[in-house]
Amino acid sequence: MTTTPQNDTGTRDLAAAFADYAPSVEGRDIVTIRPRYGLLSGGEERDARDGAVFATIDPSTGDHIAEVAEGSAQDVDDAVAAARAAYESTWRDMPGRTRAKYLFRLARLLQDRSREFAVLETIDGGKPIRESRDVDVPLAAAHLFHHAGWADKLEYAVPGMTGRPLGVVGQITPWNFPLLMVAWKIAPALACGNTVVLKPAETTPLTALLLGELAREAGFPPGVLNVVTGAGATGAALAGHPGVDKVAFTGSTEVGKAIRRATAERGTRLTLELGGKGAHVVFDDAALDQAVEGVVDGIFFNQGHVCCAGSRLLVQEGIADELLGRLRRRIELLRVGDPLDKNTDVGAINSHAQLERIRGFVEDAREDGARIHQTSRPLPERGFYFPPTIVEGLGGSEAICREEVFGPVLAVQTFRTEAEAVARANATRYGLSAGVWTEKGSRILWVSQRLRAGVVWANSFNRFDPASPFGGMRESGFGREGGRQGLQEYLRLEPVGA
Amino acid sequence: MTDRLEVRKTYKLFIGGAFPRSESGRTFPVTAPDGTLLAHVARASRKDVRDAVRAARGAQESWAGRTPYNRGQILYRIAEVLEGRASQLTAELEAVGVPAADARADVAAAIDGAVYWAGFADKLDMLVGGVNPVSGSFLNLSNAVPMGVCALACPDDGGVRGVLGSVCPAIMAGNSVVAVAGGPAALVTSTLGEVVATSDVPAGVVNLLTGDHAQLLPWLADHDDVDQIDLSGAPEALVGDLRARTAENLKRASLTRGAEDLRTALAFCEIRTVWHPARI
Numbered sequence: 164m165t166t167t168p169q170n171d172t173g174t175r176d177l178a179a180a181f182a183d184y185a186p187s188v189e190g191r192d193i194v195t196i197r198p199r200y201g202l203l204s205g206g207e208e209r210d211a212r213d214g215a216v217f218a219t220i221d222p223s224t225g226d227h228i229a230e231v232a233e234g235s236a237q238d239v240d241d242a243v244a245a246a247r248a249a250y251e252s253t254w255r256d257m258p259g260r261t262r263a264k265y266l267f268r269l270a271r272l273l274q275d276r277s278r279e280f281a282v283l284e285t286i287d288g289g290k291p292i293r294e295s296r297d298v299d300v301p302l303a304a305a306h307l308f309h310h311a312g313w314a315d316k317l318e319y320a321v322p323g324m325t326g327r328p329l330g331v332v333g334q335i336t337p338w339n340f341p342l343l344m345v346a347w348k349i350a351p352a353l354a355c356g357n358t359v360v361l362k363p364a365e366t367t368p369l370t371a372l373l374l375g376e377l378a379r380e381a382g383f384p385p386g387v388l389n390v391v392t393g394a395g396a397t398g399a400a401l402a403g404h405p406g407v408d409k410v411a412f413t414g415s416t417e418v419g420k421a422i423r424r425a426t427a428e429r430g431t432r433l434t435l436e437l438g439g440k441g442a443h444v445v446f447d448d449a450a451l452d453q454a455v456e457g458v459v460d461g462i463f464f465n466q467g468h469v470c471c472a473g474s475r476l477l478v479q480e481g482i483a484d485e486l487l488g489r490l491r492r493r494i495e496l497l498r499v500g501d502p503l504d505k506n507t508d509v510g511a512i513n514s515h516a517q518l519e520r521i522r523g524f525v526e527d528a529r530e531d532g533a534r535i536h537q538t539s540r541p542l543p544e545r546g547f548y549f550p551p552t553i554v555e556g557l558g559g560s561e562a563i564c565r566e567e568v569f570g571p572v573l574a575v576q577t578f579r580t581e582a583e584a585v586a587r588a589n590a591t592r593y594g595l596s597a598g599v600w601t602e603k604g605s606r607i608l609w610v611s612q613r614l615r616a617g618v619v620w621a622n623s624f625n626r627f628d629p630a631s632p633f634g635g636m637r638e639s640g641f642g643r644e645g646g647r648q649g650l651q652e653y654l655r656l657e658p659v660g661a
Numbered sequence: 662m663t664d665r666l667e668v669r670k671t672y673k674l675f676i677g678g679a680f681p682r683s684e685s686g687r688t689f690p691v692t693a694p695d696g697t698l699l700a701h702v703a704r705a706s707r708k709d710v711r712d713a714v715r716a717a718r719g720a721q722e723s724w725a726g727r728t729p730y731n732r733g734q735i736l737y738r739i740a741e742v743l744e745g746r747a748s749q750l751t752a753e754l755e756a757v758g759v760p761a762a763d764a765r766a767d768v769a770a771a772i773d774g775a776v777y778w779a780g781f782a783d784k785l786d787m788l789v790g791g792v793n794p795v796s797g798s799f800l801n802l803s804n805a806v807p808m809g810v811c812a813l814a815c816p817d818d819g820g821v822r823g824v825l826g827s828v829c830p831a832i833m834a835g836n837s838v839v840a841v842a843g844g845p846a847a848l849v850t851s852t853l854g855e856v857v858a859t860s861d862v863p864a865g866v867v868n869l870l871t872g873d874h875a876q877l878l879p880w881l882a883d884h885d886d887v888d889q890i891d892l893s894g895a896p897e898a899l900v901g902d903l904r905a906r907t908a909e910n911l912k913r914a915s916l917t918r919g920a921e922d923l924r925t926a927l928a929f930c931e932i933r934t935v936w937h938p939a940r941i
Contacts (some may be wrong), residue, residue, distance in 0.1 A: 305796070420908040623938050632803055
């Protein structure tokens with residue numbers, strides 16, 4: 164753990180050390196990026212029927228990476244038919260032990276090629292290679308490995324209930340954790356005996372396609388895992404498809420609501436993992452250095468492109484100046500730049516559109532009279548970057564306190580009592596995550612029991628595990644991913660013996 | 662036989678522990694199969710829906726804060742009081758045309774169902790929550806938490822069990838409810854308010870509205886302060902539209918149909934997971 168410098172001399176010394184910096188850039192040559200990628204449907208890679216393609220861009224430079232097939236409603240139709248055929252002919256009735264072995268194989272293949280996946284993820288999405296390498300790829304493999312072991316133990320998933328697969332599952336994943344979210348989606352779905360049509364985010368399709376290739380390499384029967392790339396229209400065609408028995412979506416609350424409407428008439432099973440406006444609640448007895456590190460990790464991890472990001476800081480009045488002083492000094496040390504540099508802390512904003520959105524929120528806050536603190540070191544000249552930003556002087560009703568910015572922007576408010584902290588933390592339409600920072604165990608329990616959040620981290624933040632259910636309350640969505648609770652989202656439950 | 666004149670009962674709503682008539686002043690007639698008028702039952706209005714939701718919201722947090730053991734005892738008390746009211750409820754079902762044997766069976770099933778859910782309250786967290794074996798130095802705990810305020814569409818032809826079959830599991834899990842039933846279930850729904858009111862259920866935890874599903878359910882599905890709507894008794898033709906309306910605040914839509922098993926309990930709660938560091 165880094166210790167926060169206590170004074171400005173310390174900061175200056177460290178800043179001087181930063182100036183002597185020699186980058187340590189991860190090589191790109193481990194991954195071969197083809198100029199063009201097709202869809203994976205029924206075990207084959209092929210172009211979209213109408214030949215449409217879209218470009219995927221390296222956000223660290225703005226350069227073109229590759230062309231990717233843009234699936235139409237007809238391509239979705241084909242993929243759903245392939246998934247249905249695979250479900251009925253092989254995957255549904257296959258012994259759980261065999262399904263497990265396929266998933267174990269896939270987990271192992273992903274581990275074998277983890278470096279390649281990490282580099283590709285960083286090139287396509289702009290996240291620091293340190294995160295792709297140490298978080299995204301290992302957690303994706305862990306998710307596959309964990310759920311593989313469920314495939315032959317489904318009778319233990321829910322007490323007294325027999326769990327049967329649902330059929331064809333349509334899954335739509337976001338651009339912030341492209342590979343990891345694919346693993347979160349497909350691992351439980353496939354373990355439970357469903358087949359999958361996956362629509363990865365349009366700005367980051369490459370690792371999903373590579374994982375699809377790995378599934379072929381692992382010998383998965385054709386049609387069990389189909390990947391139909393495309394943008395919103397492709398996703399809408401999948402979510403509204405009558406042959407889809409369940410839809411699982413991770414993304415914005417706005418799109419989640421549209422999917423709720425699109426699946427309403429048919430009553431398709433639905434899991435929604437949507438936006439958030441998570442609060443760190445820091446009490447005056449917290450271990451401050453630890454809290455500073457946690458708050459930094461909570462909002463600047465992955466450029467703040469995290470649905471469960473701790474984008475609000477609620478700090479108890481007595482320590483507000485001290486904590487914010489430490490926080491300002493600490494973010495000055497964050498290295499913003501080339502995502503492939505192994506020392507980079509904050510990489511590139513995922514797209515130009517997202518960068519504009521973040522700028523808009525911060526400008527609006529400035530106009531509202533908020534105090535904006537940003538790091539002083541220059542940003543790279545090319546590509547999409549935004550400096551770590553702390554916004555103070557807020558009342559709580561400003562857009563930056565209520566809306567999801569999805570960027571490296573922390574909104575600060577203060578509180579006096581536990582009850583006020585809880586009220587402020589819950590004053591949002593979201594309910595995904597929260598952090599509690601205090602050295603008093605009973606206070607952790609009291610506060611966490613009152614926070615309307617699906618996940619609460621005590622004296623820590625942004626921890627994930629395949630055994631731990633993740634998901635939101637209120638407008639952060641419903642259903643869980645991970646753990647026994649996540650598994651049952653992919654099962655039709657009937658009382659034993661029924 | 663004496664020539665004593667019977668005192669007839671006014672069938673009213675049950676909101677916030679009180680028995681108001683509809684704010685609208687409207688009623689609807691409930692008749693016997695031969696057309697004989699049995700009662701003018703209060704017809705809940707949009708304002709009654711709002712009042713009921715407000716009462717439910719006000720009561721929910723402290724109800725959820727009761728111990729599961731206490732909630733279980735209160736549910737058991739409902740069963741006890743129901744037993745004493747069995748002949749009245751049976752008579753009210755028979756009056757609207759339910760065959761006597763069916764009416765008796767319905768009330769008996771409702772009583773036994775209340776006992777089932779009474780015993781569930783302190784098992785829920787054992788069955789749906791627990792410790793998760795995560796990698797790293799954490800004690801990772803998942804717990805069941807109530808959804809909040811639940812709107813319950815109870816079937817018009819479901820009798821006593823149709824109402825209590827969703828009310829009991831919902832309040833078992835710590836929710837407060839606004840239940841809606843009409844038609845042949847109207848008399849017993851109104852009478853169930855008297856059962857709830859005398860069973861130590863805090864005011865506002867259970868609110869019972871008699872009226873028209875087609876009119877009341879869209880208001881509940883649209884309501885921003887309702888967290889869940891159970892559509893078990895909603896007319897089939899309305900279900901798709903009601904689900905679509907839930908999109909506005911992403912309230913949960915469920916279809917439990919009063920099943921007495923873990924699936925129903927799961928529908929009325931969600932999971933909160935807390936990561937406690939296990940290091941110094």
